[in-house]
Amino acid sequence: MPYENSAGTTFDRMLVTYRVTTSDLQTARIVASDIANEQTVECPPACIPEEILENAIVGRVETVKQLDIPGKFHIEISYHPHVTGFSVPQVLNVLFGNISLKNNVRIIDLNLGESLYSHFLGPRYGISGLREICGAHTRPLACTALKPLGSSVESLAHKAYQFALGGIDIIKDDHGLADQSFHPFAQRVKKCAEAIALSKSKTLYMPMISGRFDQIEEQIKCVIDNGLKGILIAPMLVGFDTVRYISQTYPLVILGHPSWTGGNFASPDHGLDPAVLLGTLFRLVGADASIFPNSGGRFPFTQQECSDIADALRNPKGAWKPSFPSPAGGMQLSNVTGLVEQFGPDTLLLLGGSLMEQPQGITAATQEFMQALTQYE
């Protein structure tokens, strides 16, 4: 661990930007010191040994700035990368461990710094790798969801066949498809993979991985044994580092699902911005695409929040590959052009239920979806 005195460079430190709501600048400075302490040494200042101060282990307040909005402040705090132990759980802990339990602190930006960007590998495939697998080099990619939960395996496999006949790029399980009695994981994966193979299409099938801690790797092996190339997984349900481990260990495309993340967005004044959680942190653990609820669908995300997620997924961060944003949540066939205008062609479009309710049937609706994308080829 290199020695850093108080005049040391901040280049290598993890930099977190908070928007804090409080009365005045002086209080904002106190809040800043509190956060810096709480997220590292969590200890009365008088009890911090000299060695810790010398090594800059306590978070360091870099800036405290009043915003134009009364009562709102931007605070930047940097953290020594060694505080994270270079592990995902401890990155999360430093970022939003104890302060998650406070109020009026919102994380609006995260720059992990060079040593964390190079320690964590980010997405294995990213946009270019997934395009290569799908054989689609310029147009947006198209994804749909296998549902509903509670169907028989045969019925799901038949739907997968119909979607594949329509030429969809990716079929993912609905995120509620686990290892239930009505569609056991291993049976479902096998039958759906076989049904798609029958269609002779290039469609990829990505099963939902939400098994128990001691079952996850068995499920991953089942996916690989069935010749599949990717999975759907929700970091909040199985643990962020579980996703990082799978991404680094197995040659699988990772579709990240936002299940259970939303509590962190509900208060405008506290939590994390969706771009930090569904963008930077999902990419950190290897998401080649990150699904999020687009504005205008069934969920309350704003257009700005969605664009920010897309930026966090695609903007340069160390040597990490850019990932696909995947706007979803009630998108319709009629939205396709608008979605591509908003997000650009490096987007994984996800139409779920809406392809199932078209009067022309699943295969024809899927063909229409794929047809709408040919203009971007």
Place this chain on the structure above:
Amino acid sequence: MPYENSAGTTFDRMLVTYRVTTSDLQTARIVASDIANEQTVECPPACIPEEILENAIVGRVETVKQLDIPGKFHIEISYHPHVTGFSVPQVLNVLFGNISLKNNVRIIDLNLGESLYSHFLGPRYGISGLREICGAHTRPLACTALKPLGSSVESLAHKAYQFALGGIDIIKDDHGLADQSFHPFAQRVKKCAEAIALSKSKTLYMPMISGRFDQIEEQIKCVIDNGLKGILIAPMLVGFDTVRYISQTYPLVILGHPSWTGGNFASPDHGLDPAVLLGTLFRLVGADASIFPNSGGRFPFTQQECSDIADALRNPKGAWKPSFPSPAGGMQLSNVTGLVEQFGPDTLLLLGGSLMEQPQGITAATQEFMQALTQYE
């Protein structure tokens, strides 16, 4: 899966109570149906096959009630236990997966129902088991935290020795102590365990487990190899089912830490009540004690929220053992009597930094803490 028609008993279903904020009763009924759909089939109603309806797989709205507060409604929805696949990640998914991404829906109560209460074993030791290990059968138990992060292993071990000399029941790592270069996990655990053994006290040492997915079991084995009987672990950092797995697999006391949970409490209208998350769900995955930020400390929890957490940890739920509430977060020696009045003697009191800053030194301050508890023997 037993057949259930629409007149079927609800006894065995998981029952979730939501407080919803909306304009009127009619809209509340629509919201209720939306939640029931979103958390299970997530599919346009017209596309739900008859077999799924027949088997009552879609969440079932049981009651929608207007509260005395304008715009607030209680909604109860029951879920077929098979929807959860009897796995923790999917329980979380059904509970707060997609609706976490919405707004104005707060989960205020959770009754898992008989079949889930018996499938999941809950705490291995609970209050009586941990009392047995500590040899303290009536009084509150006493816990402290080893800190600050960034200290040398020798300095942490020396502090552990001082706390143990003072006769504390449990020393836990500060939750930021991971596997960092300045206090590597294996070295720290060994040296601190040795230091405590030297003191001849019965003090238990519970190291923080926040290792990588592929490192967790190695850390657990290290804890056991050093003769230790418990761990500190944060379900949100390593995954809820990781905790369930450890609790069921290894004979270790589980201290649950609330790191990263707080985003879900920040909006009064959306998220989960602390009692559901830090009470019921922590107990579900095996927490023998659950640490939470008490009112009046450094965090904004109310007294009512803290009492509700304690109730959720100790009230009968199937055959689960009751767990210790562990109020913390800036508690002082002077609070001890008040804390016992509020929470009763079946409480694990956690004083961290405050024992370190007493002028009489750590051992004397700890003795004073233990002395204050003898009146409850």
